[in-house]
Amino acid sequence: xxxxxxxxxxxxxxxxxxxxxxxxxxxxxxxxxxxxxxxxxxxxxxxxxxxxxxxxxxxxxxxxxxxxxxxxxxxxxxxxxxxxxxxxxxxxxxxxxxxxxxxxxxxxxxxxxxxxxxxxxxxxxxxxxxxxxxxxxxxxxxxxxxxxxxxxxxxxxxxxxxxxxxxxxxxxxxxxxxxxxxxxxxxxxxxxxxxxxxxxxxxxxxxxxxxxxxxxxxxxxxxxxxxxxxxxxxxxxxxxxxxxxxxxxxxxxxxxxxxxxxxxxxxxxxxxxxxxxxxxxxxxxxxxxxxxxxxxxxxxxxxxxxxxxxxxxxxxxxxxxxxxxx
Amino acid sequence: xxxxxxxxxxxxxxxxxxxxxxxxxxxxxxxxxxxxxxxxxxxxxxxxxxxxxxxxxxxxxxxxxxxxxxxxxxxxxxxxxxxxxxxxxxxxxxxxxxxxxxxxxxxxxxxxxxxxxxxxxxxxxxxxxxxxxxxxxxxxxxxxxxxxxxxxxxxxxxxxxxxxxxxxxxxxxxxxxxxxxxxxxxxxxxxxxxxxxxxxxxxxxxxxxxxxxxxxxxxxxxxxxxxxxxxxxxxxxxxxxxxxxxxxxxxxxxxxxxxxxxxxxxxxxxxxxxxxxxxxxxxxxxxxxxxxxxxxxxxxxxxxxxxxxxxxxxxxxxxxxxxxxxx
Amino acid sequence: xxxxxxxxxxxxxxxxxxxxxxxxxxxxxxxxxxxxxxxxxxxxxxxxxxxxxxxxxxxxxxxxxxxxxxxxxxxxxxxxxxxxxxxxxxxxxxxxxxxxxxxxxxxxxxxxxxxxxxxxxxxxxxxxxxxxxxxxxxxxxxxxxxxxxxxxxxxxxxxxxxxxxxxxxxxxxxxxxxxxxxxxxxxxxxxxxxxxxxxxxxxxxxxxxxxxxxxxxxxxxxxxxxxxxxxxxxxxxxxxxxxxxxxxxxxxxxxxxxxxxxxxxxxxxxxxxxxxxxxxxxxxxxxxxxxxxxxxxxxxxxxxxxxxxxxxxxxxxxxxxxxxxxxxx
Numbered sequence: 006x007x008x009x010x011x012x013x014x015x016x017x018x019x020x021x022x023x024x025x026x027x028x029x030x031x032x033x034x035x036x037x038x039x040x041x042x043x044x045x046x047x048x049x050x051x052x053x054x055x056x057x058x059x060x061x062x063x064x065x066x067x068x069x070x071x072x073x074x075x076x077x078x079x080x081x082x083x084x085x086x087x088x089x090x091x092x093x094x095x096x097x098x099x100x101x102x103x104x105x106x107x108x109x110x111x112x113x114x115x116x117x118x119x120x121x122x123x124x125x126x127x128x129x130x131x132x133x134x135x136x137x138x139x140x141x142x143x144x145x146x147x148x149x150x151x152x153x154x155x156x157x158x159x160x161x162x163x164x165x166x167x168x169x170x171x172x173x174x175x176x177x178x179x180x181x182x183x184x185x186x187x188x189x190x191x192x193x194x195x196x197x198x199x200x201x202x203x204x205x206x207x208x209x210x211x212x213x214x215x216x217x218x219x220x221x222x223x224x225x226x227x228x229x230x231x232x233x234x235x236x237x238x239x240x241x242x243x244x245x246x247x248x249x250x251x252x253x254x255x256x257x258x259x260x261x262x263x264x265x266x267x268x269x270x271x272x273x274x275x276x277x278x279x280x281x282x283x284x285x286x287x288x289x290x291x292x293x294x295x296x297x298x299x300x301x302x303x304x305x306x307x308x309x310x311x312x313x314x315x316x317x318x319x320x321x322x323x324x325x326x327x328x329x330x331x
Numbered sequence: 332x333x334x335x336x337x338x339x340x341x342x343x344x345x346x347x348x349x350x351x352x353x354x355x356x357x358x359x360x361x362x363x364x365x366x367x368x369x370x371x372x373x374x375x376x377x378x379x380x381x382x383x384x385x386x387x388x389x390x391x392x393x394x395x396x397x398x399x400x401x402x403x404x405x406x407x408x409x410x411x412x413x414x415x416x417x418x419x420x421x422x423x424x425x426x427x428x429x430x431x432x433x434x435x436x437x438x439x440x441x442x443x444x445x446x447x448x449x450x451x452x453x454x455x456x457x458x459x460x461x462x463x464x465x466x467x468x469x470x471x472x473x474x475x476x477x478x479x480x481x482x483x484x485x486x487x488x489x490x491x492x493x494x495x496x497x498x499x500x501x502x503x504x505x506x507x508x509x510x511x512x513x514x515x516x517x518x519x520x521x522x523x524x525x526x527x528x529x530x531x532x533x534x535x536x537x538x539x540x541x542x543x544x545x546x547x548x549x550x551x552x553x554x555x556x557x558x559x560x561x562x563x564x565x566x567x568x569x570x571x572x573x574x575x576x577x578x579x580x581x582x583x584x585x586x587x588x589x590x591x592x593x594x595x596x597x598x599x600x601x602x603x604x605x606x607x608x609x610x611x612x613x614x615x616x617x618x619x620x621x622x623x624x625x626x627x628x629x630x631x632x633x634x635x636x637x638x639x640x641x642x643x644x645x646x647x648x649x650x651x652x653x654x655x656x657x658x
Numbered sequence: 659x660x661x662x663x664x665x666x667x668x669x670x671x672x673x674x675x676x677x678x679x680x681x682x683x684x685x686x687x688x689x690x691x692x693x694x695x696x697x698x699x700x701x702x703x704x705x706x707x708x709x710x711x712x713x714x715x716x717x718x719x720x721x722x723x724x725x726x727x728x729x730x731x732x733x734x735x736x737x738x739x740x741x742x743x744x745x746x747x748x749x750x751x752x753x754x755x756x757x758x759x760x761x762x763x764x765x766x767x768x769x770x771x772x773x774x775x776x777x778x779x780x781x782x783x784x785x786x787x788x789x790x791x792x793x794x795x796x797x798x799x800x801x802x803x804x805x806x807x808x809x810x811x812x813x814x815x816x817x818x819x820x821x822x823x824x825x826x827x828x829x830x831x832x833x834x835x836x837x838x839x840x841x842x843x844x845x846x847x848x849x850x851x852x853x854x855x856x857x858x859x860x861x862x863x864x865x866x867x868x869x870x871x872x873x874x875x876x877x878x879x880x881x882x883x884x885x886x887x888x889x890x891x892x893x894x895x896x897x898x899x900x901x902x903x904x905x906x907x908x909x910x911x912x913x914x915x916x917x918x919x920x921x922x923x924x925x926x927x928x929x930x931x932x933x934x935x936x937x938x939x940x941x942x943x944x945x946x947x948x949x950x951x952x953x954x955x956x957x958x959x960x961x962x963x964x965x966x967x968x969x970x971x972x973x974x975x976x977x978x979x980x981x982x983x984x985x986x987x
Binding site for chain 2: 696707763806
């Protein structure tokens with residue numbers, strides 16, 4: 006879509022913008038040098054053309070990503086069904102009667118301004134809100150047809166995994182971090198040899214294997230921020246959960262790490278359902294298949310990424326994605 | 332000159348004065364070590380290191396030292412103090428073995444299971460237990476526990492089984508180690524609980540999100556993360572146990588006997604003496620040079636072991652630090 | 659939940675707080691053991707503390723008569739005639755006073771120097787390490803050191819001189835000096851932590867107004883850390899009152915306070931006496947007198963003093979009072 010004549014999101018924007026500035030500057034200066042009463046003072050400094058040293062590298066060239074997305078055909082089976090969910094902390098209602106559907110093979114992005122309830126909604130999906138005293142919920146959440154409140158919380162969290170905003174690897178070695186959940190959930194303590202293939206597989210799927218394969222015994226806290234977050238992802242997916250919840254996973258990371266993790270999400274989507282909370286609209290555009298826009302606890306709009314970003318039905322959605330408010 | 336001192340001081344003078352005061356404190360500590368070593372020197376001079384060994388009845392040896400006169404010869408310093416060292420090691424070891432798990436479990440209780448009102452109660456409780464003077468622990472020990480053990484727990488046959496060697500009165504290893512354990516537990520509980528509370532919540536939340544129940548999350552992540560603090564707590568507690576003199580003097584039996592584990596249950600009823608309690612015992616007779624040197628030799632040994640403990644604790648913590656956050 | 663009433667909750671369904679949780683039944687047996695052990699340990703410690711206080715209170719009320727607090731002890735064969743323990747109480751008070759008077763300026767000076775100046779830095783580290791060492795030294799070793807120190811001929815003015823010419827080395831001033839050593843670490847640590855917690859802008863504001871550093875310290879910083887200093891002093895006093903080893907070795911336990919010469923203050927300082935702790939010790943079966951009743955009475959008074967001091971610390975404890983160690987290690 007275009008607005009004001011400039012194609013949004015195109016790599017040509019920078020070049021066109023630079024040329025525009027150049028043209029305008031030359032025009033101004035030719036006007037100035039034509040005047041003879043010296044209003045601008047005597048020697049006019051030469052105009053310098055602003056040239057970028059290199060083009061910014063996009064996450065993935067847009068046409069290629071669209072092709073990949075279309076190749077994945079329809080979304081897989083439904084994993085989570087949320088019906089009329091309300092979450093309250095004490096007397097304050099954080100989520101008001103939200104209904105959603107989360108499918109395998111799809112990335113659902115929860116967007117909205119701060120305090121709109123998207124994190125509360127996410128944390129209810131694996132019952133982490135129960136850690137907060139005074140929380141209560143009503144409504145229904147079904148995981149593969151079973152109410153999640155009928156499943157034991159430890160079992161639920163092994164099927165619905167979560168990655169947090171700040172990377173939080175444990176103060177142990179890389180191997181022990183990834184093997185953590187595997188060790189704890191097994192009935193009998195498994196030996197290291199049995200765990201190794203699963204750990205390596207998880208690291209591979211998290212895109213970290215090549216970087217740390219030699220150093221599995223080293224402390225996890227020595228990794229860089231982006232690596233730590235990928236380690237947390239590896240740790241979360243080691244026990245093959247059905248759903249992966251991500252709470253603003255890239256907000257604490259630099260752009261290159263962000264790009265790497267967004268790539269990862271594309272890959273992970275094949276085996277899991279992914280729900281990602283993000284306040285970065287551009288990221289939601291790049292990554293999401295379905296988008297849910299929330300505002301002050303209400304679900305305002307829910308549809309595919311194209312629908313919500315290009316043709317939103319609600320005025321508030323349009324205002325938010327256009328950046329009228331943040 | 333007084334007038335000059337009363338006017339506002341310039342900073343340089345203040346700094347030097349304060350620095351000198353601080354230096355005074357440092358000098359005192361070094362002086363302490365030197366002094367004790369100097370007083371203990373005669374024992375090493377006349378007996379070398381053999382006084383650390385065993386042989387004979389250490390009580391009568393100490394008595395001989397007391398009566399050895401003003402200028403004793405080398406043989407006047409004869410001492411084989413191994414039973415005292417053994418007694419110190421026994422009481423400290425058993426007390427630590429009792430206290431460390433108790434302290435760890437109590438800390439987990441405070442952090443994990445205690446309902447809010449109990450948690451508020453436990454903090455003054457721990458502080459109270461830590462500040463009760465050792466003489467009160469000793470009093471309750473000697474007036475309550477020792478008669479209880481002596482009359483109700485020790486059987487007549489146990490008494491006769493060792494009556495040729497030593498008399499079982501109830502004051503002995505068991506009561507001593509038990510009371511000592513109660514004395515050193517609060518320090519460890521305080522240190523471990525505070526360490527547990529400083530573990531970042533993100534770690535525990537991450538563990539819960541991975542499907543662990545809250546206790547497992549605390550054990551597998553928080554407790555594991557504070558291992559250096561646990562070591563530090565154990566070192567502090569051991570140093571305290573080594574130096575406990577008054578309570579042990581009241582409760583351990585004051586007989587320079589080395590309890591034998593082969594005696595079975597009676598092992599816990601046998602009396603003993605420790606290095607620190609011997610120093611208290613010899614407080615009256617410290618005028619006699621031989622006994623004087625012996626008591627200071629014990630003190631030097633205790634100082635030396637306290638330093639070694641700190642060093643050992645530091646070394647044990649080193650590899651554990653590898654996995655911690657570099658602040 | 660009236661706030662949620664009008665938002666279309668499913669009729670008849672109450673908001674739930676918790677779903678099904680993993681319970682004791684599903685835990686590993688290790689976890690169940692830890693659960694039981696933790697409860698046992700926690701409750702056990704509470705019971706022990708309660709037991710000590712209750713037992714001493716019972717015995718104390720049984721044996722303590724108010725007259726004991728104000729009458730002097732007498733050597734007597736029976737418990738009824740042996741009087742009270744006013745002298746030990748005075749002894750405790752005197753030692754505490756000497757200890758605090760000596761320790762307070764020294765601790766504050768050292769803490770101020772370390773936090774505000776601290777140059778050269780190796781010296782600062784050494785000083786802090788030595789204070790830690792003193793804090794960790796058992797009181798019997800400090801007693802032993804004190805005795806050795808004050809038995810030097812150099813220190814003869816501080817105590818009595820025996821017949822053979824040897825310095826006795828036991829006096830109130832000697833014991834008081836050692837008490838100051840054990841009170842020094844708590845006061846130092848509390849003051850240092852308090853000073854470190856004062857935000858920088860306070861100092862910078864004072865400098866900007868043209869005050870010298872020492873004036874800032876005297877007039878701005880120290881008043882601000884008054885509560886920390888008070889906490890430290892209370893902890894130090896608690897340690898002094900409860901100490902027995904130093905008293906037994908360095909105070910020369912006489913039943914009454916005996917002054918050394920006729921000069922008023924100096925005679926008292928060079929004299930000997932006893933304290934509550936040594937009184938309890940002497941009257942127990944471990945000491946000379948077989949007077950358990952008096953021992954219980956004195957122990958009860960001692961415990962009440964400790965409880966009062968603890969209560970003061972719990973009230974005014976600044977800074978780290980929410981932690982357990984911050985207020986007493």
